[in-house]
Amino acid sequence: MxxxxxxxxxxxxxxxxxxxxxxxxxxxxxxxxxxxxxxxxxxxxxxxxxxxxxxxxxxxxxxxxYNWSGASIVLKPIHNEGTEVAIIFIQGEGIPIDRYCPVAKAIQDAASDLKIWVGIPQFIGDSPIPRETGLAINKVISEMRQEGMPATDNIFFAAHSVGGIAIQKYLKAFPERAKGQILMGSFLDKEYLSKLNQEGKTVIQYTVPTLTIGGTLDGLARITRIATGFWYQHINSSEPTDIENFPVVAINWATHMQFASREPVSYVADFDLKPKVPDEEVHLQIGKLAYNFICSKLPNASKEDSWYFLREKQKQTQQMLQPLLDAFLMEG
The missing domain is CATH 1.10.287 (Helix Hairpins)
Structure with missing residues (x-):
């Protein structure tokens, strides 16, 4: 270590x-x-x-x-009973951390049987540099404990956009720190999906269970890249358990900025597509997906309902992505 x-x-x-x-x-x-x-x-x-x-x-x-770049945000649980869980949000490039509070609260709202603490660390210049990730995480966890969060091993990470790159690299080095991660408008790097076994099936070279959530109107983490991840992690998977450990779900009509909130920052506005549904509707779906993924990874939790929910969402995602998947296969 x-x-x-x-x-x-x-x-x-x-x-x-x-x-x-x-x-x-x-x-x-x-x-x-x-x-x-x-x-x-x-x-x-x-x-x-x-x-x-x-x-x-x-x-x-x-x-x-000493929080020279600004203080982290800590959200206390809104429910008083249930298993204690911590979620650390990693911001996207150039997106202020307060833009993630509505999404975090949507996850808390969906988890009526969990006591979810949320910490959103502030990176220098709102830029999640991978080598700084450990410093940011340690600081926000310290602040969460100062606010009253008890020691817990049930730590999950959620990351948006470029923040997904930072947290993947960190948890690749320190997988014991997480029960799981949620990538929003982001995806597992292809270096973790490039190995195939003798039958040509994907061998996922990543140990932290990962929920990937994409949007069909995401102009940065485009739906074609989410479709590629779905094929590697679901259709071509070499292990039956990959469907539970590495689910990929698409939210119809969701844009890149709707994994956060409010008007897109300039970097996102240059590439993102126009939203067709309200932020609140997207956040509601994110909350349900994140809640069921978290439940499926908690010890001593009833996992069958959560697994069923995620499988159904993956079936719907496959129906949505099938034309893209067929086109990719035709291209070889």
């Missing part, structure tokens, strides 16, 4: 860079005078670059520690 942490912005990387910096400085001082000046200069240049990188890493950690 300590070695894996070297590759993420945090304490382990800080320790590593500090050790490298000390070694370079000691080496530069030690060899000065009895080796060529060029070698000494290279060591000092290396020490300078390492020191600059160390300063950069420390400043980013301080940013998250």
């Amino acid at each position: 300590f070695w894996k942490n070297f590759f993420w912005l945090g304490k382990s990387l800080t320790i590593l860079l500090s050790l490298v910096l000390v070694c370079l400085v000691i080496a530069a001082i030690t060899v000065s005078g009895w080796v060529g000046d060029s070698i000494t200069h290279l060591l000092w240049i290396g020490a300078g670059l390492t020191g600059f990188l160390l300063l950069f890493v420390v400043l980013i950690q301080l940013n998250y520690a």
Whole structure:
């Protein structure tokens, strides 16, 4: 675990860079005078670059520690009984985190038998950089506990758009941190779906159960890409359990921005399609899908109703996507 942490912005990387910096400085001082000046200069240049990188890493950690980019949002449970669950939302590129409160509340509303805590961390510049994900997650979980959330292993992650890339990379490295993840207007990267067995069936190289939710009017995570994921994860799946662990569902008429709320930010507006149904209707469907997916992954929960609900939604999705799937197969 300590070695894996070297590759993420945090304490382990800080320790590593500090050790490298000390070694370079000691080496530069030690060899000065009895080796060529060029070698000494290279060591000092290396020490300078390492020191600059160390300063950069420390400043980013301080940013998250003291909320320099803005405070996270914590939503307390709206129901007082049931299993304790935490959901961490990862924002999309350039989308303010308060735009996700209506979606988060829709999930809470749908889960009348769960006590759902929601944390929405604030990334620097509203940009979910993968290497910063651990810092943002640790900070918001700390704030959720300060607000009264008890310790729980029932942690799920929801991510929108580019946030889906960040959380996939993080949970690929630390799968033990999550019971599952929900990708909205996002999808599993093809690197996790590219391996086939001897029968040509998809071997999913990802261990965290994942619900993928797409929109038919999504102009960024387009429905053609959701159809591709549906084929890999459902139709061509090598494991029967993949249907429960990696469901793919499309919401008809949903746009990219409707996985958040309000008017699209400029980055989204340049590519997204025009909505045909209200945000509230899309959020209601997201809430039901997320609730049933969460229930299907909780220990000691009655899973049959949730599995049935998700299977029915996948059947409806297949009917919706069948023309695209047929066209893809015809193209080879």
